[in-house]
Amino acid sequence: MSAPKEVWSSRLGVILAVAGSAVGLGNFLRFPGLAAQYGGGAFMIAYFISLLIIGIPIGWAEWALGRHGGSLGFRSSPGIFHALIKKPYGKYLGVIGFIIPVMIYMYYVYIEAWCLGYALNAATGQLSVPGMNYGEFFGRYTGAGSDGVALHFGLHDVGLFVLIVYAINFWFIYRGISKGIELVCKYAMPALIVIALIVLARVLTLGTPDPLKPDQNVLTGLGFMWNPGDISEGLKNPQLWLAAAGQIFFSLSVGFGVIITYSSYLTKKDDVVLSGLTASSANEFCEVGLGGLITVPAAFMFLGAAGIVGQGTFGLGFNVLPEVFARMPAGQVFATIFFILLFLAAVTSSLSMLQPGIAFLEEGLGIKRKASVALLGLVTAIGTGFVWYFSKDLKALDTLDFWVGTLLIFIQATILIIIFGWTVGIEKGWAILHEGSALRAPAFFKPIIKYVTPAFLLTIFVLFILKNVFGWNFSLGDAARFEPTSYVRDLVGPNPDKVARLSVLFIALMTLFTGILVHLAGKHWATHPRAESDKN
Template identity: 40%
Template structure:
């Protein structure tokens, strides 16, 4: 047998925590969270939110750190190999294909969305959208930038494509440089800057007061009231609880195998209990304290509650890319604050997207013996070609279809699978010992029972609910415009084909290793 290539390791613990926090802190913290909170009972939303954080978020965070470090002991940095050592069964590794599938699909469309934030940071400093006076015009500006409609603002896809190329190259340059010289170095630069920019903008928001004294109801105080005043009548609506559960998955980047990959580069006795808790806490500070203090309060202060509600119903992109630029037009040095806002979104995005890519890079290196350079070329070529379908078919629902099956439903399915394999098939006591090995804090024993019984049960409930209420209607093409159906079907064919390719690669890899034994 050939001598195994020595696997990389993190350069420092702080670098690791910043990298995993960067994986978790993404666009959802600053765009999706405030919309979800404002739309689902304000302060009351935080009750189910923190319940799911304690019963699903933190337990799954510890499980994924445990699975990752354990798999890393056997030279595996991706879920197929990890599941194979956790469960000695021929089919176990194929369940791990779902982790590769979810992270790859999300990276494909997320990288393009991420490039919008980089583009808008420069459009802000150049005042390109200044002078557009209403929400519809700003939305038209966004759609023109994306190539979804023709207008006087942009000449087709050219501007957006240039920023996409820059974003793509940056992502794969970081991945090419590896764990300590690439991902860790990025995290040490991007994460402090992200927090600095977010704090600067939050302070500016808090000090705005009432921008227009003739409309005293439109104030920052009322903006915070709108997002945080509890509407307890919403708590009997199951959709609010499901929205809270969904936000926990989005915000902590659970259920996609990225934390597995990062944790696989730990030493066998490195702490994961305190590190996992520190990662989750850092993310919550970014989301609840900073994410909840910028977009919604700012929008209410300038446009009022009724208009903000309408904007929020349009989704995270409308809030982030249409309403926020309107605000920047109205405040002193707005071009500077706009630049900071979109740049912090870019930093949040790129630290998440490189995490999605690392698991696939680890799969190619660990299971096929590829060099870092070869892995970058192979995986980068696939992602580059695949993103073009998202770019050119965006207006036909191609991205939305990928986002639901991989970025929503797929996360819960994979999280349920990994929790069953780790806590039930591998064994709850062995899993508990693995999580607590080298721990610098004592995890309360109650979490043993939460991880074994409550977390999988809640995941199963959420999965079944989404299957019945969303997945089946979406699968049957309900409420999809007829003109979009061919593109939606194309997205499904692409995803099914990619999952089949992953199954084939896993089969080939294990056959290759068996022949060399």
């Protein structure tokens, strides 16, 4: 009737797995770049407020709902929502919880391949080729220069590494929870932290790399990242709050549909309050304590502010940092281990994105592990192939990331917090959260979860739409300006972009496909209701 029973072998295992899901490229590339861009002090205030208002509350809601759903015999968002809401539409609310991790995996694994490829190219001293700077190498390597050019399989090509990381991911996801995901995270997470500490020690002991530029030293590098600037003015900037809240979603993996699946394999004896806080703390240590002290200060010491400002996540990680390592003593060694660090962070995250899909296929369609892995492998291979081929300007990747990896996450997080605080009810939800708990969450989080978090989410979501869809400049009166952004112009503008349209069509087809699967799952659950023996 159901998939074989799977459990975590230890509390440490699930904490490391959830932390591994959260710790990814955003910790070491996206977070430092945003903090530097928006002025360290002001950004960090908005960041920690967002952590308290949306990060921790939504995380606790996911942990609690997931474990409770697991006790009813369900492991995926569609199944858990079906069990909790007890209405025909309930299971369809879980569609997003399948789409988000599966579709993010489709392009995330492509980026993961960059990390492994850069590590091996750095180790062999071939991180660039004659006649190319690092930006040009990145464009050639990732296929950003033209569609289809990345479909090659040499050491200087991403294709070989796409196949390698794809095989690694599906081998371990096939092995299951304890022998696959947990095993990887138990070794990868400590290794990741050790490597990050080694790189951090090297950065903090660089002193003044160029005596001719005494202002570009380790202290000014840290200052560029962390000096508060004009905090009051910074906090008035709606874009800063958008960036901070968005980083919390990316950083903690809340709203991805991952935590709710991971926690469904726990029992009522497990302390999800403490586990949730521990996993969040591990992520924050990696993000603020390691990522925030490595990337931007290192780049500033060698390249100055001009080498950092305006660089996005990819530009900072794959264009700027290779140049920094090239100028650093023993730079080849540190470049190699840094990209190994990024690869480890990426693989623990990508594995987590596959498990919700596997769990749904097993429980919703009643198929075995091998068949579910094969089906998910086929579906994600189509998506990854799409991103891989339509690589010019990374348009397919960027479009999927915006509509799925950003927009849908806001919606999924809102659904989760409303189900916990209103559908289940805050009192019952609070009791579910504290089953088997030695540590109690502060009582003031009850009104935060029920009222403040949904209101904050709605406000941030409206601002996000106004800025990223309608192009509002956040001015009022005569100074207000609305210019539809490229995400809209690419679809309905006078010169629409073919790849962007194909990407949105692909999202629509995936949504339809998932909806059909959920419909079939509903029939399966009606015929084979979860029994008491399915409980943890």
